[in-house]
Amino acid sequence: MIVKRGMLGLVLGTALLSATACLESEKAVSVTLPSVELNQIDSNGKYKEPVTLRIGYYTNLESKWPEGSNDSFSNNRYTQRLEDMLNIKFVHAFEYPLSDYAQRVSMLISGKDIPDFLLVTEAQFNILAKADMLEDMTSLYEQYASPLLKDVIQGSGPKLMRRVTFNGRMLGIPSTLPAHDSDGVVWIRQDWLRKVGIQLPEAITIDDVERVARAFIEQDPDGNGKDDTHGIQSTSSFLTGTIGLNTLDPYFGAFKAFPKSWIKDEEGRIAYGSTTANTKQALGKLSELYRAGLIDEDFGSVKPDQYAKDISAGKAGIGTGYTSAPMKLLADSVKNNPKAEWDAHYLVAPDGSFYTRQPDPLGRIMVVKKGAKHAEAIILAINVMADMDNSVPGTAPVYMDSPGTNWSVRPIQATFRKDNTLVNRFQRLKDAADGKLPLEQLPKSDRKIVEDYLKGFSELAASPQDWAYTLYQYRGGNAVLSPLNVPVYNEFYGMTDTMEEKWGNLLNLENESFMRIIVGDKPLDYFETFVSEWRKQGGDTITREVKKEIAKQK
Incomplete structure (x- = not known):
């Protein structure tokens, strides 16, 4: 099939999975001719000669490959698809464990030694932008981003684009998280509930959780005649901005409390959720549950990567996590005991609503080192990822025979999904x-x-x-x-100048104060001391800056 010169840009601006069909149906469309020389790319948007991209990469030990496969982080179905479709090869400039990735990338940025292509946090992006280390992606994005990718990014509102723009130039491609990606639920073993004679609706209260935890501890639900089963669990990362695996996050939502989020208080003023009366009330209840022995006494020392250890061993029947948590939190429970039954319940507040804190729509940001060759190639690859993430008709599935193999093993370890996906x-x-x-x-x-x-x-x-x-x-x-699901959106995402300097210390103050209140090392009224110290150590200044940023966005 002969493709006219004016059509080449269209091919490059689609997801490329059904390029021929798209071209035949869109012959009237006229777009700007890409800057890449015509002899480098064929009529289907594929490079004639292989293009190699050096990219930073993290390894995730939780990743699961299909049984019997020889797939690896550097050679798998995703890398093969991109090579087949685009003739783009990815080479890992480094491989850091997921737990070390952010810190190691920050060290590379400090040394001004980043690879050509790299996923970074917003704070890291701001440092790179101010240091003039990033390629200007403004015109490349307009020319090469597919209509779908543009729809994904623009669908998250103008705030998202502002956060990857510096001095009027787009310096990164934002990955996106859809709404309800991290709604926090409580997962409870149903066979244990039957054993202790408790029936629960999908919507439960904090009192229901208390009743179940006590029964699971005291009534030998595993039937082994030993006092060895647990109630409520959590890791040392017991509180996040939305929800983690086996954290205490959902229990705060039961009090309409939203710590680590910028919210509007009862009087409509911008406030940091960790400093509100509702958060204090939630801490008081958690402290009460801890004193009653319903929260494991060692929860503060359990490492975040040990979130499933007691569940997998059949010693715990309550776990918390997002909707997709079963694959990481519960699968080994059923593997070790096929008779284990689990179901999702959601905690409602006294007003009957299930408050779900929504994630920051901005994930990591894909940046390109200033002067790197084939900066447009990363956009072409992201177009393909966006087609996969949004189930575009005709998109062949990847790893559907292995649900444990998710997007995190892709060469571009981010998602590009519409808000309502x-x-x-x-x-x-x-x-x-x-x-x-x-x-x-x-x-x-x-x-x-x-x-x-x-x-x-x-x-x-x-x-x-x-x-x-x-x-x-x-x-x-x-x-x-x-x-009953009521989404709660953060009033402000991002970092202010003072946050970049003091936020780490303030988070440490918060986490330590909350932990001490829960375990009883400090009385509940110590919460007022925490709020006072938080304000003195930069919280008041940051609050003023956040209010100004919100006013600018409006």
Whole structure:
């Protein structure tokens, strides 16, 4: 097929999975000719000669490869697809463990020794931008970003684009997190509930959790005749900005408390959620539960990567996490005991609402080192990622036979999803299971999920990852789709000047103060001392800066 010169830009600005069909149906479209020489790229948007991109990479020990495969972080189905479609190869400039990635990248930035392509945090992006170390992506983004990718980024509002813009120039490509990506739910073993004679609705209260925790500790739910089962658990990372694996985050939502978020207080003023009366009330209840022995006494010393140890061993029947938590939190429980049954419950506040703190829509930022060759190639690769992330029709699934192998093993370790991607998918899957939507109308990647769900969870237990993935989509999805679900958005995302200097110390003050209150090392009224110290050590200044930034955005 002969492609006119004016059409080449269109090919480069699509997801490239069905380029020929797109060109045939869009012949009237005229776009700006890309700056890349015509002899470098063929009519389907593929480089004629291999293009190699040096990129920073983190390794995640939780990643699971399909059984029997030889896949690796540097050579897998994602890298092969990008090479087949675009003739782009990725070489890892470094491989750091996920736990060390941010710190090691900061060290590279300090030494002005970054690779050509790198995912960075917003704070790291600001340092690089001020140091004039980044390639200007403004015109490249306009020329090469697909309509879908632009829709993804613009759909998160103008605030997102401002955060990757410096002195009027776009210096990075933002990855995105969709709404409800981290709604926090409480996962409870249903076979244990039957054993202790408790029935629960999907929506539960903090009093329900207290009752279940006490029963799980005292009534030998595992039936081994030993006093060895646990109630509420958490790791040392017990509080996050949204939700973590086996954290105490959902229990704060039960008091309409939103620590680590910028919110509007009862009088409509901007306030830091960790300093509000509702947060104090939540801490008081958690301290009460700890004194009653319902929260494990060693929770403050449990490392974050040990979040599933007691659940996997069949010694704990309550866990917290986002809707997708079963794959990491619960799968080994069923692997070790196929009779273990789990379900999602969500904690409601006294007003009956399930308050879900929404994630920052900005994930990490893809930046290009100033002067790097083929800066446009990273945008072409991201176009392909965006097609996958948004289930574009005709997009062949990747790793659907291995749900434990997720996007984090891609050469570009970020997602580019529309704001409503998750909600729409949960609704599609529910409608299909209820017979309201024919399977043929689902993306191929979704059909197996429905078929697995219709088999029943007991049938899926023989394949723990399939079981966990289906539990996530349906039971976790139910929590997202609940009419009680009230999303809570942060009033401010980003960093102010004083935050860059003092935020780390303030977070340490907060975490230490909250921990001491929960375990009883300090009385509840110590909360007032924390608030006073927080304000003195920079909190008041930061609050003023946040208010000014919010006013600018409006």
